[in-house]
Amino acid sequence: MEFGEPGQGMKALDDVSLEIRANEFFTLLGPSGCGKTTLLRLIAGFEQPTSGVIRLYGEAMQDLPPFRRPVNTVFQSYALFPHMTVAQNIAFGLEMRGLGRAEIDRTVSAMLELVKLPDVGRRRADQLSGGQQQRIALARALANRPKVLLLDESLSALDLKLRKEMQIELKRLQADTGITFIFVTHDQEEALTMSDRIAVMSKGRILQIGTPSAIYEAPVNRTVADFIGETNFLTGEGTPEGLRLADGQCLALNEPASGPLTLAVRPERIRLSDQGNLEGRLEDIVYLGTDTIYLLEVAGQSGFRVRRQNDEGAGNGLHPGARVRIQVPAAALRVLAE
Amino acid sequence: MSTLQQRQQARQLRHRLLLSAPAMAMLGVFLLVPLGIMLLVSVLQGGDYGGVKWGEYSFEAYVSFFYERDLDDSLVFNTDYLQIFQRSLWLSVLTTAGCLLIGFPTALYLALQDEKRRNLLLFLVTVPFWTNLLVRVYAWILLLRNGGLVDSGLGLFGFDGSLGILYSDAAVIVGLLYSFLPFMVLPIYTSLEKLDWRLVEAAFDLGANRRKALQRVIVPLAMPGIVAGTLLVFIPSLGNYIIPELLGGGKSLMIGNLIQLQFGTAHNWPLGAALAFVLLALVLLAMLSYNLRFRQPAMEGHA
Numbered sequence: 001m002e003f004g005e006p007g008q009g010m011k012a013l014d015d016v017s018l019e020i021r022a023n024e025f026f027t028l029l030g031p032s033g034c035g036k037t038t039l040l041r042l043i044a045g046f047e048q049p050t051s052g053v054i055r056l057y058g059e060a061m062q063d064l065p066p067f068r069r070p071v072n073t074v075f076q077s078y079a080l081f082p083h084m085t086v087a088q089n090i091a092f093g094l095e096m097r098g099l100g101r102a103e104i105d106r107t108v109s110a111m112l113e114l115v116k117l118p119d120v121g122r123r124r125a126d127q128l129s130g131g132q133q134q135r136i137a138l139a140r141a142l143a144n145r146p147k148v149l150l151l152d153e154s155l156s157a158l159d160l161k162l163r164k165e166m167q168i169e170l171k172r173l174q175a176d177t178g179i180t181f182i183f184v185t186h187d188q189e190e191a192l193t194m195s196d197r198i199a200v201m202s203k204g205r206i207l208q209i210g211t212p213s214a215i216y217e218a219p220v221n222r223t224v225a226d227f228i229g230e231t232n233f234l235t236g237e238g239t240p241e242g243l244r245l246a247d248g249q250c251l252a253l254n255e256p257a258s259g260p261l262t263l264a265v266r267p268e269r270i271r272l273s274d275q276g277n278l279e280g281r282l283e284d285i286v287y288l289g290t291d292t293i294y295l296l297e298v299a300g301q302s303g304f305r306v307r308r309q310n311d312e313g314a315g316n317g318l319h320p321g322a323r324v325r326i327q328v329p330a331a332a333l334r335v336l337a338e
Numbered sequence: 339m340s341t342l343q344q345r346q347q348a349r350q351l352r353h354r355l356l357l358s359a360p361a362m363a364m365l366g367v368f369l370l371v372p373l374g375i376m377l378l379v380s381v382l383q384g385g386d387y388g389g390v391k392w393g394e395y396s397f398e399a400y401v402s403f404f405y406e407r408d409l410d411d412s413l414v415f416n417t418d419y420l421q422i423f424q425r426s427l428w429l430s431v432l433t434t435a436g437c438l439l440i441g442f443p444t445a446l447y448l449a450l451q452d453e454k455r456r457n458l459l460l461f462l463v464t465v466p467f468w469t470n471l472l473v474r475v476y477a478w479i480l481l482l483r484n485g486g487l488v489d490s491g492l493g494l495f496g497f498d499g500s501l502g503i504l505y506s507d508a509a510v511i512v513g514l515l516y517s518f519l520p521f522m523v524l525p526i527y528t529s530l531e532k533l534d535w536r537l538v539e540a541a542f543d544l545g546a547n548r549r550k551a552l553q554r555v556i557v558p559l560a561m562p563g564i565v566a567g568t569l570l571v572f573i574p575s576l577g578n579y580i581i582p583e584l585l586g587g588g589k590s591l592m593i594g595n596l597i598q599l600q601f602g603t604a605h606n607w608p609l610g611a612a613l614a615f616v617l618l619a620l621v622l623l624a625m626l627s628y629n630l631r632f633r634q635p636a637m638e639g640h641a
Contacts, residue, residue, distance in 0.1 A: 031631075032540060044543060045542075046539055046543075047541075063541070065547075066539070066542040066543050067542050067543070067544075067545045067546055067547050071543075072543055072544065073539075073540070073543045075536060075540060076538075077536055079534070079536045079537050079539070079540035081537060081540070081541075081555060081561075082537075083558045083559060092541070092544050092546070092554070093544035094546050096544055096545035096546050097545055141543075141544075144544060144545065198342065201370075
């Protein structure tokens with residue numbers, strides 16, 4: 001599928017192809033401007049693809065107007081109707097489908113129960129707090145029992161505590177309703193917490209699709225590795241013995257490779273150890289409560305991070321400037337495609 | 339409450355009075371005083387050749403609005419003036435409805451254009467204001483008269499020429515529609531321009547087709563503009579003078595012409611003033627009913 005403004009060289013989406021399974025919590029993750037919201041709007045029907053098809057359960061949808069698609073959206077701004085009460089907001093979609101009054105009333109109160117706000121039906125939408133509006137937007141979209149629910153950066157307007165609550169809440173709702181959720185976010189932590197699978201996007205392309213652990217443990221390239229979590233990059237020359245760094249240190253690899261290489265390693269997989277296989281100079285120590293980050297200079301490269309949990313004996317009297325050895329397990333190293 | 343706070347409040351009150359004084363003076367001199375004079379004139383005895391006899395009070399003007407004095411001085415119910423009021427109301431309602439029918443789609447179209455085009459089109463809407471209204475109304479006389487462009491144009495469709503559109507109610511409505519349309523378009527455009535179009539997307543998303551989205555989301559949210567536009571068209575067209583005078587000939591009188599007639603040829607100032615007050619009452623009534631109908635729901639929302 002492609003999407004671009006006619007007459008412009010830039011494509012907002014370029015050769016995007018993905019398959020989302022039924023009942024899946026699927027996340028489109030990427031920095032702003034990567035095309036994830038455009039992709040969502042294409043699925044919802046607010047934009048038409050320049051080329052390509054969108055299928056839902058085998059049925060081509062790309063030519064249907066939004067009101068004919070069994071898809072509902074929770075908008076980033078919530079887009080609750082300000083001239084209606086909460087109950088009228090939730091009832092809107094049901095009325096559009098021509099349901100009877102009794103059934104509408106039943107569904108509205110069921111939806112309000114579902115999002116745990118049973119008493120706000122008669123209030124106006126703009127009298128609710130941000131978190132409540134968020135829940136009502138969810139209830140309104142779910143009331144139609146869509147086959148797919150689209151969520152556009154739906155949690156980004158909430159404060160941290162509320163966001164954490166809603167993350168768990170969304171997971172629960174998805175499990176309870178059995179509806180496929182497609183969630184758009186730029187927050188990698190949110191994506192990792194909630195998703196069954198994640199598609200990492202950048203510059204209108206999909207870089208990698210996989211489960212949170214696959215994406216985190218085995219990023220396919222530097223952009224993905226850099227975007228998801230903290231990552232250290234080691235560059236050097238592949239030799240039969242392993243990776244030769246700029247200062248001549250050599251790191252053993254499980255599978256020998258040749259030529260210029262970039263390797264990624266997560267900071268929490270590295271240990272400080274006198275018998276370690278790499279040497280570096282300690283630049284700084286950042287205490288984070290549960291963890292401590294040790295910033296090292298390794299092979300002339302500054303900002304190499306080692307993250308250790310603060311259990312007994314951690315840190316034991318290290319000071320910036322000291323030379324330390326670190327143990328980088330071969331299993332934790334990922335060779336990245338450039 | 340401490341004396342300091344009291345003193346502060348007193349000072350604030352003084353400031354507010356001082357700041358609003360020019361506006362108050364303006365309203366007093368240019369609104370209340372003339373209205374007071376008119377009210378006085380309406381309850382005075384008319385002079386023989388125009389003017390009034392000061393100090394001689396009479397409700398004759400208000401009485402003669404409904405009754406005619408017979409030869410033997412008995413009062414007979416007379417609907418002449420009421421008919422003119424009724425026609426004025428009817429023409430104004432038709433004008434307002436017509437303006438709404440043309441103005442809303444126009445405003446919606448304007449609001450949906452990109453910014454550059456929108457500014458150009460808005461400019462075009464206001465272009466007629468650049469020419470004097472009188473000149474534009476005379477242009478309509480040329481268009482509407484027998485053998486004029488409209489008349490001969492309709493003749494092509496099998497209508498007999500010389501339809502006599504000019505000097506009829508139809509001509510008055512055309513003229514009113516033409517001159518008040520921008521007053522409907524602009525306020526509706528203003529409220530549509532502020533509209534959050536994501537709400538319309540949300541309506542589509544929830545299964546509303548175009549008609550439903552218009553009916554359930556766009557029109558209710560544009561209601562302040564629609565109300566403002568309706569008042570801006572209805573009230574001035576109810577009291578309009580120049581258009582029925584020129585396009586209605588002598589035949590299609592409206593309230594404005596009737597009032598002018600009393601102060602002019604009829605030399606009956608008290609009746610003219612009384613008619614003006616009846617018109618004012620009508621307008622206030624219209625505004626009051628509008629307030630009751632449209633302001634209340636909005637107030638409930640904040641209760």
